[in-house]
Amino acid sequence: MSTFDHVGLIKDINTNLAPLRKTQPEALQAFGQLATAAMKEGTISAKNKELIALAIGITQHCSGCIGFHVKALHKLQCSRTELDEMLAVCVYMGGGPALMYTAEAIKAWDEMAPQ
Numbered sequence: 001m002s003t004f005d006h007v008g009l010i011k012d013i014n015t016n017l018a019p020l021r022k023t024q025p026e027a028l029q030a031f032g033q034l035a036t037a038a039m040k041e042g043t044i045s046a047k048n049k050e051l052i053a054l055a056i057g058i059t060q061h062c063s064g065c066i067g068f069h070v071k072a073l074h075k076l077q078c079s080r081t082e083l084d085e086m087l088a089v090c091v092y093m094g095g096g097p098a099l100m101y102t103a104e105a106i107k108a109w110d111e112m113a114p115q
Contacts, residue, residue: 006067006108013064039072047076051086058087058101059094066101070108083109 021028039049050072057065073083087105090098 004063004067004104004107006063006070006111009064010067010071013067047073047078047082050076051078051082054105055086055090055093058090058105059098061097061101063101063104066105066108067112070105071112074109074112074114080109 017028039046039053044052050069054066054069054073057069083105087102090102094101
């Protein structure tokens with residue numbers, strides 16, 4: 001099972017990117033604008049977009065993506081049942097490696113669950 005502390009991982013990523021935000025503000029602002037535009041509520045709900053993003057993060061083996069998108073899904077009141085159904089699709093499409101990152105996503109979900 002994953003040894004990641006996803007809350008800490010998100011904090012570390014943000015801290016580690018701070019110098020790049022200072023030296024490359026236009027690029028990082030553009031990335032943020034792209035994320036905002038892509039993830040906003042539309043014909044596809046923001047929650048479904050976050051589920052898609054998490055699925056891509058899992059199948060691309062991105063621990064940081066798992067942390068950020070699980071956090072967003074909690075804010076959007078995603079249910080554990082919705083998460084589990086999406087995780088089953090990840091395993092179907094990504095095989096064994098996706099199964100390993102699915103375990104990590106479950107750990108992140110439990111770590112970040114509202115108390």
